[in-house]
Amino acid sequence: AQTVTQSQPEMSVQEAETVTLSCTYDTSESDYYLFWYKQPPSRQMILVIRQEAYKQQNATENRFSVNFQKAAKSFSLKISDSQLGDAAMYFCAYRDVAGGTSYGKLTFGQGTILTVHP
Amino acid sequence: GAGVSQTPSNKVTEKGKYVELRCDPISGHTALYWYRQSLGQGPEFLIYFQGTGAADDSGLPNDRFFAVRPEGSVSTLKIQRTERGDSAVYLCASSIHGRGGTEAFFGQGTRLTVV
Numbered sequence: 001a002q003t004v005t006q007s008q009p010e011m012s013v014q015e016a017e018t019v020t021l022s023c024t025y026d027t028s029e030s031d032y033y034l035f036w037y038k039q040p041p042s043r044q045m046i047l048v049i050r051q052e053a054y055k056q057q058n059a060t061e062n063r064f065s066v067n068f069q070k071a072a073k074s075f076s077l078k079i080s081d082s083q084l085g086d087a088a089m090y091f092c093a094y095r096d097v098a099g100g101t102s103y104g105k106l107t108f109g110q111g112t113i114l115t116v117h118p
Numbered sequence: 119g120a121g122v123s124q125t126p127s128n129k130v131t132e133k134g135k136y137v138e139l140r141c142d143p144i145s146g147h148t149a150l151y152w153y154r155q156s157l158g159q160g161p162e163f164l165i166y167f168q169g170t171g172a173a174d175d176s177g178l179p180n181d182r183f184f185a186v187r188p189e190g191s192v193s194t195l196k197i198q199r200t201e202r203g204d205s206a207v208y209l210c211a212s213s214i215h216g217r218g219g220t221e222a223f224f225g226q227g228t229r230l231t232v233v
Contacts, residue, residue: 043226045209045224110159
């Protein structure tokens with residue numbers, strides 16, 4: 001079974017600075033997707049960025065970028081120019097694309113609480 | 119609607135009672151998922167519907183939990199004989215289909231408290 005581990009329960013950053021959130025995962029599959037979701041106090045999960053495992057190029061979405069190391073099974077999120085609105089719980093998630101009945105299911109890590117200081 | 123809608127937003131029930139949690143997915147989304155999120159934890163998969171059928175119910179913890187999606191749109195998660203350990207936020211998500219990297223859109227969840 002796939003597992004996702006986020007080893008940083010909490011992180012903090014000064015406004016306008018850069019912060020990196022860590023995520024490792026375990027899978028025997030060669031093709032899969034990885035995601036970072038943001039969950040503010042409203043509880044609604046919001047997709048931040050996604051990465052396809054067969055793509056070597058790291059995904060980027062404005063101030064958000066990832067460092068995907070497939071061999072190391074590592075998938076970190078970098079937030080540049082941090083803003084107060086970035087404060088939330090961040091979850092790393094994994095999804096199979098191998099087919100069968102398990103595709104579609106997301107496996108989440110434990111989350112990292114990000115605090116942004118003004 | 120514009121997004122995934124879950125009702126009620128909060129539900130308090132007594133131990134042993136039956137509860138139903140409703141999810142209205144985004145129109146046209148064939149894939150629908152239920153997750154359970156305990157306090158301070160990541161969401162855990164419960165069940166996945168593709169259309170009307172449950173394609174994967176491997177995450178349902180026991181036979182007190184059941185979910186339906188009779189017309190391929192609205193889904194109801196049903197919990198019988200609730201226990202205090204069932205207290206959690208129940209999240210619903212939908213996507214156009216269940217394959218690949220398609221985005222799953224989440225509702226705001228139902229916070230269930232069993233007293």
